[in-house]
Amino acid sequence: MIQVSNLTKKFGSHISLDSVNCEFNKNESIALMGANGAGKTTLIRSIMGYYHPDAGEVLINGLNPVKERMKVLEHISFVPQLPPPIKLSIDELLQYITVSANVDKELIKHYANEMKLDIAANMSKSFFKLSGGMKQKLLIAISLAKKSDIIIYDEPTANLDPKARDDFYRLLKQNEEEKVLLFVTHRLEEVKDLVNRQIYMDLGKIVSDERV
Template identity: 85%
Template sequence: MIQVKNLTKKFSSHISLDNVNIEFNKNEYIALMGPNGAGKTTLIRSILGYYHPNSGEVLINGLDPIKQREDVLEHISFVPQLPPPIKLSLNELMQYIEASSNVDKDLIMHYANEMKLDIKENLNKSFFKLSGGMKQKMLIAISLAKKSNIIIYDEPTANLDPKARDDFYRLLKQNEDDKILLFVTHRLDEVKDIVNRQVYMDLGKIISDEKVKEK
């Protein structure tokens, strides 16, 4: 469970989150929407423990994501909108993920193959030098292989072609039980068959929070 209580985050005089209260629970698949500057990314980074709040708190399964960050991140997979500048080869990256997060390398390769990423052909290529679509496929494969009970995707299909988007959503539907899936998205039409909750933010506040019928 993710609990956000009276959360306020300011950057200088700008209020990015304005006394936000919201909970996300197991078996909820949420579309988090809103215009640029609404506070969506700040909320996600607060959940991940990247930002210290000015007031209020975030709890992940009862744990503080800042003070108990290692324990919290063990249960979260996160795919950012912009892939990080990782200089490791794909083989080195998988070895690192396997050692640091106890994620099965063969399972990463399985999901990469399901995403039509030819990982064997690119094993020794630097992640940094891959195309945007290939990077996104690799990060999605890692997120699914980790088997986290909280998965957060920030515009996950931005660099994917239509076929890869179909593969991504097919894999999610196969793996959606007993977890929280949180999509930061401008593409409600894409996720409407997966999500059962739609949250809309603007100006640092929750404007609407609607349960929708499960598909």
């Protein structure tokens, strides 16, 4: 589903990705690990079409994520480490997502409730003014409701309390078939029961890629 071939990305004289090769396929749950500056975020942003490669290519279901970005993003759900500064109310945000990404609003509400987020009581509140945990729960609910082939989580449990983390892992277990799940994480112990593949990056290269 995701094919990365000889991918190189430079920022000035700094090489962020150094001829990276890897594939991510259906039914794989991958922990992508490495120190800050290892290239993890650059790889994720290249997969999503944010960056133009200096060499090599990325293909998502055979599509180039830079040239055919709208089509590619239809297949991807992404939850960033830092929630975006969205000023819309929750009601407006759900309406926007329903129209722009063809996501069932009631399904978002279902997953929000499963994450113990009282969405009905907060519909008029600005997303921007929610607590970090509430933002994270809503973004997770949206990612699951979208029913994407590829779900990417960047430190998804950073703002979640232990009970919310348990709910998150339970929901992922129920929704992991026929998907690529990609976790960018510094805490392997939190996702080790969910992943079947562990990739370590360092200095823009993949230094370890193991099935578990």
